[in-house]
Every structure is written in structure tokens, then in C-alpha cells.
Amino acid sequence: MGQQPGPDTIAAIATPVGQAGIGIIRISGPQALSILKRIFKPINPEAPLRTRRLYLGHILDPGSGLCVDEVLATYMKAPYTYTREDIVEINSHSGYAVLSKVLELVLESGARLARPGEFTFRAYLNGRIDLTQAEAVAELITSRSERGLYLASQQIKGALKHKINSLRHELIHVLSQVEAAIDFPDEEDTFLDKTFVVNTLRQSILKQITELIEAHSEKKIWVEGISTVIAGRVNVGKSSLLNRLLDEQRAIVTPVPGTTRDVVESSMSIEGLPIRLMDTAGIREDGDEIEKLGIQLTEQKLSEADLVLAVLDYSLPISNEDRGLLNKIKDKPALLVLNKIDLPSDVKWDEALKGLPEFPTVRVSALTGQGIKQLKKEIVRVVVGSEVRSAPTAIAPNLRQAKALEQARQYIENAVSCIHQDAPLEIAALELRSALDSLGEIIGETTPEDVLEAIFSNFCIGK
Ligand SMILES: Nc1nc2c(ncn2[C@@H]2O[C@H](COP(=O)(O)OP(=O)(O)OP(=O)(O)O)[C@@H](O)[C@H]2O)c(=O)[nH]1
Ligand SMILES: [Mg+2]
Known part of the structure; x- marks a missing residue:
């Protein structure tokens, strides 16, 4: 730009x-x-x-x-x-x-x-408009749910801008007191009330900043959707599960192991929650060249996923591929889906899963539809807590804005510890000024040129 x-x-x-x-x-x-x-x-x-x-x-x-x-x-x-x-x-x-x-x-x-x-x-x-409003225009266009639309439209009206400006005013008020104490150290009426300063920073400003940062992860869900990857070894019924969740024949299902070679993506919503569902190539150790590339893609999608549905075949003994998958996703939000419960099984699943990373487990049959309702409920629970909140936050920053807020939070925390430790007030003032700059970046007052360029280049032409 x-x-x-x-x-x-x-x-x-x-x-x-x-x-x-x-x-x-x-x-x-x-x-x-x-x-x-x-x-x-x-x-x-x-x-x-x-x-x-x-x-x-x-x-x-x-x-x-x-x-x-x-x-x-x-x-x-x-x-x-x-x-x-x-x-x-x-x-x-x-x-x-x-x-x-x-x-x-x-x-x-x-x-x-x-x-x-x-x-x-x-x-x-x-x-x-300010930068938060400009970004909201792009979010409005790409939003994948009604809730995402609501958040973006609030931001276009200036909700985040006003919030950031009010935080900046509070911060400027504190900073002016610190600077007065620096400039006139011996005067009684500029004597720094440290308790007041620390309390304002902690109980008001930091608290509000933290709430905004927390609202970010919620917003990501509503605007971008939850990228949900269905993974598992070959033939466990991943494509069948995708079709069952979507209620349509989207992916090819056959009894031949290694049917899916590429990522098949589709969108759906559960209780208004936008989900980007991805069926992937089954994991197996001795696949051919094409299959190996498919599996590489599966791994990449797994690393980017917001949620993993790890599918295992209920009717068959647990395999090395199953164990490998569960270990690989141990730090991810995930559900263990035991599929094909319509078939008989000799496996004692509680024992088979011992020593492996634990996940909430749902038993389903993609063939008959048994357990699918429960699976949908669990998906919502894992992503947003017990149920979808009826009163959404009106203000939620995007990733860039949340990062700037995190920076501001760090600077303010530094200032608080400087004041606690009776370090020279100049250092606290410097930290507070940096925090102000970080807040200014959010609304576009102190935003570097390259950041602006990156923001607007993501828009469509004609907007
Ligand atoms: N009995 C039973 N069969 C199922 C179930 N789910 C899938 N199958 C069958 O299992 C076979 C493999 O199903 P797919 O959905 O293609 O399995 P996949 O995991 O996508 O397989 P790959 O793409 O090869 O990795 C097919 O014959 C399905 O009909 C189920 O819940 N019960
Ligand atoms: Mg498949």
C-alpha cells in the first residue's frame, strides 16, 4: 500500500x-x-x-x-x-x-x-475509520457464522476503537502522575501515590486488557470457524464419519484401505458453531508414493487443526498407527472416536488405551448413525466449554490486535514490578509509554507501514 x-x-x-x-x-x-x-x-x-x-x-x-x-x-x-x-x-x-x-x-x-x-x-x-474498523470490514466479508457477523459489525461501529481509546486515557492519566513525580520530585502535591497507581494498573487496566485477550480466541472460532481434522489409520471410517456428520455423500467410501488420498474439506455448523471439517488420507506405514504424500498432508493439517477427531476402529485391536496418532496429538484439543460399534469386538478398550494420552471418548457408528448426536455435543463442549454462550462478548480483537494487547500487558506488568521494587520512576514511565504505543498500534496511530500493508493486502479488490 x-x-x-x-x-x-x-x-x-x-x-x-x-x-x-x-x-x-x-x-x-x-x-x-x-x-x-x-x-x-x-x-x-x-x-x-x-x-x-x-x-x-x-x-x-x-x-x-x-x-x-x-x-x-x-x-x-x-x-x-x-x-x-x-x-x-x-x-x-x-x-x-x-x-x-x-x-x-x-x-x-x-x-x-x-x-x-x-x-x-x-x-x-x-x-x-480507524484500523480496527477497517479490519472489521474484511472480517465481515469473510465471517462464517452469524455470531462472527455480529462481532464484526460491532467493531465496524467502533466498539473496539472506543474500548482501546478509553484504556489509553486511563493509562495516560497514570503516566501523567508518574511523570509529574519525576519532574517535581520534591513537591508535595506531585508525590506519587504508588498504591493508587498499582491498583489502577492492575485492577482496572490489566483486567480489561486480559478480558480482551481472552475474547480473541472466542472470536477466532466465530469468524474463521473451527478447523476440525478427522484423522486415523486407513479404513477406520473417517470418510464415512465426514459424510455422516454432513448428512451427505461428500467423500468416497470403499472397503479398500487407502481410499482417501487428498484432504476433503466441507463446512457445517453445530449449534451455530462454524466447523471446517477435513477428511484426510488414512495413516499407514507401508503406503505407495501417492499415499505417502497424502499422509504428509494429513500431518500438516493435524498440526494446524483447532480440533482433532482421532478415529479408531472399535472392532479391531489397537495398532501402532493408532498409538502413534494419539501420541502425536497429545497436546491438541481432540476427541477419541471409536467407530464401528455396530460390529462385535473382543477388544477391552479401557485396557487397550492404558498408558496412552487421554481424550474424551465417544463411541459411534458412522454406518448406522448411532452416537453421532453425542459426538456433536462433545465437539461443542471441547471447543467452547459446556454449551454455546447465549450472551456473546460484543468486543473481540483479532490476532494482530490480541498480540498488541499482550505486548501492552507485558509493558504494564513490567511497570508495576518497577514501582514495587522502588526502581527509578523513569523506567516505569518508559514501560508505560511503550504500553501506550502498543495500544496505539491497534487503532492505527502507531502502526508500522509494513503491518498496514499486510492488513490491506488481505482484502479483496474493490473493497
Ligand atoms: N460396520 C461398519 N462399517 C463402517 C463404519 N464406518 C465405515 N465403515 C466401513 O468401513 C470401510 C471404510 O470406510 P471409509 O469411510 O472409506 O474409511 P476411511 O477411514 O475413510 O478409509 P481410508 O480413506 O482408506 O483411510 C467402508 O467399507 C465403510 O462402509 C461403521 O460404523 N460400521
Ligand atoms: Mg477415507
Whole structure:
């Protein structure tokens, strides 16, 4: 994203390119209106193109004079727009050829193709929104659940920004007292009330920061979904379990061991909890070349998973592959799924599992559906505690913001121990100032350029 936006005008297709009723081309910048006038002929040629009105007309190619499409066009005058610049939106019909032709004419008339997230970046640079609001726009678009949508929309309205600003004010108040005591060490009315300072830092500021950090993990679940990997040795019924959980024949099931070679991913929700379910290649020691690659992929997915469903065959003795899997995931949130309970079994499972890492265990039959309800309940329990909370947190930071909060927490804890140990107050002040900077990074006041670049490059083009 780099440089400040100059006086240039950007344009992009703001809707997915494909066949649909309408598609939107968006233009932002000082030339937006003149570009529109060059290529758009309103039905009423006398129409003055006033701001915030929808005009019916035609897009004409200025070179050939040919009509491209019948459209609705809007001109929105700065500064009360998304980017705080002049904006034009052209609602054309949606098809690849139409949209790209209109965009081409816009670009030929003086606009430049927008980079991903550049409209929102301008909104941020022009002070219409802060960084937390800009990030929430991306989260709103990618959100996988209603709860995730709620969290993102709260953040767009500025909930996190206000929270961070109020924390900063509290911190500035404490810092000003520390600095007054440094500057005027001998005066009675600037004498530092250390108990007050430590209490404010601990009981108010640190407490709020910690609550925000905790809310982050909850948010990740709602916005991104829980990546849940079904793993186990070949033929235990992983693909059957995926199909049963999804209630559809998504993955191929056969009696042949080593059927699944690749990762099969699907989405579902349990009690509104968004789950990204992944069926993987069965683990076995003597597979062929393709199978080995599949197993490598399984291992990678296992390491990234939020939750593992480790499937074992209830009817067969425990194997080395089973033991290897359980040991591998010993530090992960996981459920042990004993599948095929419709079949007879001589295995004494309590004994067979002795000495292995312990997990909550559910007995199911992917074939008959027995135990699947219980499995779904356990999934929710492992991920969010006993049940889905009905009163969600309204404010929840994303990973970047949570990391900055952790930094701030560390600096404040350092300051508290400095004050406790009667270290020079200058050091405590320095720590508190660093904490302020970390909080400032969250809302974009002290955010390094490369971080901004990374944030906005994750947006889609046209947003
Ligand atoms: N009786 C019984 N058979 C099952 C059950 N679940 C799966 N099977 C059968 O077990 C065989 C293997 O099932 P899959 O779902 O393909 O097993 P998988 O773990 O995905 O196997 P790979 O992809 O080869 O690793 C098939 O013949 C299924 O019909 C079950 O609960 N009970
Ligand atoms: Mg399979």
C-alpha cells in the first residue's frame, strides 16, 4: 500500500465477476465524476448528475460511440462517502465481458486499477475509520457464522476503537502522575501515590486488557470457524464419519484401505458453531508414493487443526498407527472416536488405551448413525466449554490486535514490578509509554507501514 494516496483516482469491480443480475464498478478520487461524464449518457441528457441520485442511462465507448450496457449510475460527492473522496458507482449487468469492458473504459478515461483493500485503506487514511474498523470490514466479508457477523459489525461501529481509546486515557492519566513525580520530585502535591497507581494498573487496566485477550480466541472460532481434522489409520471410517456428520455423500467410501488420498474439506455448523471439517488420507506405514504424500498432508493439517477427531476402529485391536496418532496429538484439543460399534469386538478398550494420552471418548457408528448426536455435543463442549454462550462478548480483537494487547500487558506488568521494587520512576514511565504505543498500534496511530500493508493486502479488490 506504501505511499500516501496522491490525487489519483482508483477503480475496480466491486462484485464477484460472474453471471448475475447486476455488477458494480466503483470509482474513487477527484476524477470520478469527470470519468463518469465521459462514458455515461443519462436517459435525460439535461440531467445535472447531482450527488446521491441514481441515474438511468447508457455506458458508451467514447472511441467507437458504441453502447456497452444500460446502467444505473450514482455520484457521491466528497467528503460524506466511504473513502471521503468523490465516489461513483456504476450498476451494470453482471457478466465477465460487460464488467471488464466498463472497467476498461473507466481506466482508459484516467482511473488506475485499485489494489486489494485500497478503498478501505483510503477511508482509513482519510480518517473516516480507524484500523480496527477497517479490519472489521474484511472480517465481515469473510465471517462464517452469524455470531462472527455480529462481532464484526460491532467493531465496524467502533466498539473496539472506543474500548482501546478509553484504556489509553486511563493509562495516560497514570503516566501523567508518574511523570509529574519525576519532574517535581520534591513537591508535595506531585508525590506519587504508588498504591493508587498499582491498583489502577492492575485492577482496572490489566483486567480489561486480559478480558480482551481472552475474547480473541472466542472470536477466532466465530469468524474463521473451527478447523476440525478427522484423522486415523486407513479404513477406520473417517470418510464415512465426514459424510455422516454432513448428512451427505461428500467423500468416497470403499472397503479398500487407502481410499482417501487428498484432504476433503466441507463446512457445517453445530449449534451455530462454524466447523471446517477435513477428511484426510488414512495413516499407514507401508503406503505407495501417492499415499505417502497424502499422509504428509494429513500431518500438516493435524498440526494446524483447532480440533482433532482421532478415529479408531472399535472392532479391531489397537495398532501402532493408532498409538502413534494419539501420541502425536497429545497436546491438541481432540476427541477419541471409536467407530464401528455396530460390529462385535473382543477388544477391552479401557485396557487397550492404558498408558496412552487421554481424550474424551465417544463411541459411534458412522454406518448406522448411532452416537453421532453425542459426538456433536462433545465437539461443542471441547471447543467452547459446556454449551454455546447465549450472551456473546460484543468486543473481540483479532490476532494482530490480541498480540498488541499482550505486548501492552507485558509493558504494564513490567511497570508495576518497577514501582514495587522502588526502581527509578523513569523506567516505569518508559514501560508505560511503550504500553501506550502498543495500544496505539491497534487503532492505527502507531502502526508500522509494513503491518498496514499486510492488513490491506488481505482484502479483496474493490473493497
Ligand atoms: N460396520 C461398519 N462399517 C463402517 C463404519 N464406518 C465405515 N465403515 C466401513 O468401513 C470401510 C471404510 O470406510 P471409509 O469411510 O472409506 O474409511 P476411511 O477411514 O475413510 O478409509 P481410508 O480413506 O482408506 O483411510 C467402508 O467399507 C465403510 O462402509 C461403521 O460404523 N460400521
Ligand atoms: Mg477415507
